[in-house]
Amino acid sequence: MSTANDETRLFISRILRDLTGLKPGIAFVGQIKAGKSRLINGFTGQAEFLPSDVNPWTTVITDMHFGHPSERVKGAEFHFFDNQQWQALIAEGEELRNMFPDDEDSYKREMIEEQVEAMKTRAQLRLGRSYSELLGQSHDLDVLTEGDLERYVCAGDDPADLAEGETPTDRGLYSDITRKAEVYFELGHFPFPLTVTDTPGVNDPLLIREEISRQYLKEADFFVVVLSAHQALSRADLKLFRLMQALELGQIVVFINRVDELGQGAEDADKVRADVQDGLTKALGDASVDVLMGSAQWAHYALTGDESGVDHNRVLAWLRAHPPLLKQYLEGVEEMKKGPGPVSREGALRLAAMIASGLPELRAHVTRSLADGPRREHLQIAWQHLNGFAQGEVERSEARLRVLKDETPDQAEPDERNETLASLRSMIAEKSAEITQELDDQFAMLRGVLDDTVAEMVTAGVRNPDGTSPLLARGNATELDFTALREQMRKLILDATQIARQQVLNGLYAIDMQSNAALQTLPGWNESADSRMNTSAIRWFRPDTTALTRGITVELRISWLSRLFSRSSFVTRAETLITQEFEMIGDDLVDTARTDLQDRIDTVLEHHLALLAGHLEHVDAEGDETTCARSEAQRAFDRARKIADELDAVFRPDRAIDIQPEAAE
Template structure:
């Protein structure tokens, strides 16, 4: 195709969400979905062999596979075009409002292709709780809290004035319902644009409008939105989580974004080509520095607004990588350049809608980036390719398939292997009895008592091991925290001795973050090691139970232990603290100190109070969450095996004539052959270290 044909409309009238070219870049996800489908078919074969108990367990496993919804969190600055990019990715250019009031702090989760019950809502909006609202309006949110702690009265008063203005507008808009709405949730059966505008987009002109038509009516108090929609181009469930920009005055969005990142394994950072990474983006760098580099993708948006993207993009790339290296950001993250504007133009019915300056930039970028592979593309498909969205989806597909997707498949195959083992052991018991052999069986009450003891012992074993890991982690974190405070205080005193009190002192807290991150990584490895040891021990205990309880020798029989839980990244380390904010209030704090002792004690108290919540988050909440994940994994594993063993116990006492009616006799050889086939099919796809 000639370059001048790019902006000519070619009569493409397919609805946006159904454009065939939207599948570009999703090949790895399609391959992953095929693997899931194959595993579901294998589980259906297990059902044929195992009766109602196997059907129940296989059905539960199939349901979990179908419910798997990898989550991708989109973060970035305000005005980076992040929301427009999300809209393009789902083929709905007008779905989410891109121009929202800076107050809006809604995390919007788009659940694509999620399997829902018939009567489930397709849109749910959660409001801030009373406590969350009070923290903002009474204490000034995070900035107010920090300013009050530092004694920055002038800054605190500015915060209070702005928040009071927002509070008054909100109460005027919502009236007496305001207090009742906090902490509530609104759900709707059908999703439409007016609904999204009412909860997500902030409007200011509410005069002479009917209440049900008010744009942005609830936007001030909406904390999160969950929207469920179909995306035909995407072959499986997927969640795109659009977060508010992080560079707001009150840092109310920072914790919201941190929580969203904690719930996702993959993060897309959206930057504007005009500003790439500036000092305003240091908060972004701090957040993504705590996520594995492989799981961070940087999408540089709005290249359609560059005068010469062919020459400017390499310069921007070098600048971003250098800034990340200078500020301890992710090492060599994947960078993709594109334009959400072009993507949404490609989804439109007429390419001639593109503005002339953007068209010129597109020609320039096409000359620099297109290759022979794009020669046969139609106009819309070519624009879609130039937008960078296919490259973004390709990067996401690879990370999903190789990361959480591979983990889910591995875990499901392990559980399927255990299901096959349990069904086969049950089948062997039936075969023995049909052949007239007498089986030595542990009495049911004794079996249950044995299994209860086994669960109690292994849970204690797990918690004892984790106690050691978390005690070591807590001690290491406390030491790192104290060393940081001591070094910072020493640096402050040296500054005062060398420069006096007139020159403002600065000190980066990045050293503390690095120490804590290293401690967390050590803890993560130790938790995995402890879980592997305990889970393997539990699996061996269960294998011994099969033999001692029933005396059945089964070919290819083993209990496969579950994998240790995936431990979330310590994204809380990216939280802004006082030393990150070298702004006017910090200078004000400095000028209010008189004498070295006042500086020393005031600084130590301030920074200790600022960093203590981060340290406690790692030592207490993260540790509790990790322990809970490990316990749930072990309990689920043991419960599943208890079901298998109970089933065998029941079949050991069923009348032989009834067994013949249930299983028959002549098909036994065929059953054994199918067992062997399924076992080999599953074993070939489970990693050797499992």
């Protein structure tokens, strides 16, 4: 905003930088051979980008950026593992497995370690001396070719299996050390910038792929869980859903793929959907997960014209069985008739296949959910801050016009305005320090309460009232249930942050009152709505409790017989170790809440100070009432009014977001 002062411009730049970072991510997850890659191709409109043949991908997470904030629209970056990242992969996997252990987990760590070593060995054979130099590095390609994909992310042949004298190909040259691929595209079908991520499949015989998929769950904002209509909601699928629920990952939609392969079409599909919904309800309790259905194969035909495996009668039967889709198809045909020339049979069939595929519906569902989801809060806060500046600029520009056209009351001198601003800065710094001290006291008290609660409830979990312990039960493994402790810790953090939030709001209210009282002493001051402090970032604050989903990884592998000889010391040691781990979780809860709330306080106060500086900015109003001055002032007012109107149109809180699925590609 060209009329803003330096302080205001700095804060606006920060808001815009934060908005640039709000690039939502959508991860497609699911078992191997569920048709995930072809589904992503249809979802993004990149018909044949991800190979869908057998086992083309290795351990690579592939991020497809659409409308990236950098404005990059082509090429790719490939990031390579380093030794520390490989080790972290093993350690973090142990933590996730401990959350929902099963009979197979006992050997998985060893197998994953072996597979990581095998990856390193293959990479050393392929890359030779350059292997160690590439670790932790990345390659940035301006243009991406199919051959590049084969080199960086496709499996390739194992060099150890080559016959003597046989020359290896470039396929898979870097694949074993490639950790993540980032590929760039134009915005395409999507209404805002986002990233679509293809993950290695879960329930994969190559466990390292499954491990990478599970660990990536914490990175995305929205998840499309892909199931196959032939084997919907298997044991592996249910385990994945329970893990996602425990990690509090938020927005999830299920897409049942391959309905084109069901013998009775829509009739069988309805049964599959009902079974999946019933299974999810039983497994996840009251969790509500939307279930969509369709066919990536039909979308592939719609995008490419490749009729292999497509039965057009089944496509049309699917549309007839779903009246909303049939209506959308008929409307699409009518739109096609308005174009030049007759509607071709192929064009109509490809339109029908795209609508029947369910991909436009999935795309609309995901983008609408993202727009209405948690990130809306960030957008609303940004809107309120930017709108405050814009409305203030409108009022200042309007006042400038009045100065040029009419006689006005005496204005405050620049020195007086500067003194007022300096005084306000000093007052805000002093009050801010008081708020921070109260915040520290509140969270220090919370830390103590959490430690006491942990000590008491861990003891109750480890020692029975009669003095015995479940840890001394006969058997090789004992599972202790600390669900009640986690829930109590969650309640404590929520209650404490509610008190802290109110204390902060009280302190900010006092700053607001003093600020406006100081402004009212200035000659010619007229209070406006945007001069009041915007505290929505504090009022909407909720603490992050994901630390509570962490598993406890205490090492207690001692035989039952050994425990009999040292009952007391064994139980005491277990109690101490478990207490320490829960105390670390409590520390993470407190530190995260304290940091997040302080960041929001800083944002509110920086915004308020920038607004005050804008109001106190010196306006040269000594009476140059020339036509040129009036024109300049009118242009400034018109520009400010336009910015305010545009912000209101895009971000106003009551704006309805309506994203309709496309009729065709």
